[in-house]
Amino acid sequence: MFRNMGGGDMPTSDTKPTHPHGITELCAAGGNLYASALRSGRIARAEVAPAPCLMEFALLHPDPDDPEWLRPVPPSAALAQHLHPIEREIQERRRHSVELTESFEPFMDISAQDPPTTHAxxxxxxxxxxxxxxxxxxxxxxxxxxxxxxxxxxxxxxxxxxxxxxxxxxxxxxxxxxxxxxxxxxxxxxxxxxxxxxxxxxxxxxxxxxxxxxxxxxxxxxxxxxxxxxxxxxxxxxxxxxxxxxxxxxxxxxxxxxLMEEVKYDPTPQGVSGVQRSIAQLLVEGHVDDSIARRLGMNVRTCRAHVAKLSAALGSSSRAQLGYLIARSGILESDS
Missing domain, CATH: 3.30.870.10 (Endonuclease Chain A)
Known part of the structure; x- marks a missing residue:
């Protein structure tokens, strides 16, 4: 029974292990013996001992008339035998590529529309x-x-x-x-x-x-x-x-x-600056110091310093009273 490349029976204890090479890297001994067998039509089994790869790759088979001899498989038949699984794999991959192309073809048509679609x-x-x-x-x-x-x-x-x-x-x-x-x-x-x-x-x-x-x-x-x-x-x-x-x-x-021109602030009669009016507006809207500082691009310490000056200008003694005095003072109306 022939043994396929890489998939044959394990060698018995009285046989030599196969050469560690593939069919495309046939060893020198194997090449010479296979060529000799092709020229003479057969070769003694004992002569093949140095090249067990010839049987491993199914390049020789037993002579039906004499078990001591082996006959060579024609190169065309051996080549076809080894090419068959490769060609079958290629055909399978081609079929898969055709299926992939057909699956994506409808989407390719969409993307080729003019004008091209963009992500809003x-x-x-x-x-x-x-x-x-x-x-x-x-x-x-x-x-x-x-x-x-x-x-x-x-x-x-x-x-x-x-x-x-x-x-x-x-x-x-x-x-x-x-x-x-x-x-x-x-x-x-x-x-x-x-x-x-x-x-x-x-x-x-x-x-x-x-x-x-x-x-x-x-x-x-x-x-x-x-x-x-x-x-x-x-x-x-x-x-x-x-x-x-x-x-x-x-x-x-x-x-x-x-940026390179001076910003002119028109202070209110109470001496409240434009920055403090902006802070006053945000205070009335319910913003806390951190929020006011973030919105006006200043640190919290500076914001609180302006709140303190605003409180002093309006005569406020508490944060709660400050909101009332802002609304009563009219400084927000003068900012409009």
Whole structure:
């Protein structure tokens, strides 16, 4: 009985183990003996002892007329025998590839439609994915970047990173408009950054209070945070949503003051400054110190100092009384 390659019977104790090679790496002894058997039509079984691989690969079979002799299997028959499982596997893989192609063909037709479909809202989870999406949008930007950056002064590392990214954009002729809060006017690092960008296509303005972080590229794609910790962001490509955010930005921009120009506050008759009026408005709305500080881009200690000055200006002896005196004083009406 013939034994297939790699799948024959285990050798008995009185037979030599098969050579550790495949049919495509036939050993020299096996090649010479097989060639000799083909020339003479048969070969003595004893001669084959140095090359047991010939029986392992079914290149020889017993002579039906004499058990002491072996006859060679024609090369064409041996080749066909070894190619058959390979060709069968190839055919199976081809059939599988055809089935896969047919399964995905309907979806390929959809994706080939003109204009191509885009994701109106994409959720970006994790800082790495958010930064990758921002880097791609920055690289693809051709005309304009609009940004809203709430909070106070930035660290030196963040400003250096912003400077490098900003220069790479404006060097391509892209304009940048950025909105900060008034508190950055007391940040030497931010002011130095603004001076470096003064002769470029970059404009910076400030407001007392801003919305959450917002970045818009070419008025076609916008990014906003989805969580307070800013570990999840939304990439918006719906034309209606992006256009709405552009209008919000333009309204804030119109009300904002250029960073390098002095902001003039008109104090009330009670001596309440513009910052304190903003704090008064948030106090009346029920915000606590932490919330007010976050919204106005200042630290909590500064916020509480302004609350203390506001209380002194209005003659308040308690936090509860302060709310009443704010409403009674009319300082919020004078802010309108």
């Amino acid at each position: 809202i994409t959720v970006l989870e994790g800082v790495n994915r958010i930064n990758a999406a921002l880097d791609l949008a920055t690289a693809e930007c051709r005309t304009e970047v609009l940004t809203v950056q709430p909070g106070g002064g930035r660290s030196e590392d963040r400003l250096s990173e912003a400077l490098e990214r900003g220069m790479s954009v404006v060097d391509r002729g892209v304009s940048i408009r950025t909105l900060y809060q008034h508190t950055v006017r007391h940040s030497p690092g931010t002011l130095a950054y603004a001076e470096r960008m003064a002769d470029t296509h970059v404009e910076i303005r400030t407001l007392e209070e801003l919305i959450e972080r917002l970045i818009i590229f070419d008025r076609t794609v916008a990014f906003i945070p989805a969580q307070d910790d800013r570990q999840v962001a939304l990439e918006l490509r719906h034309p209606g949503l992006v256009e709405y955010l552009v209008k919000v930005f333009e309204q804030l921009w119109t009300r904002a003051a250029p």
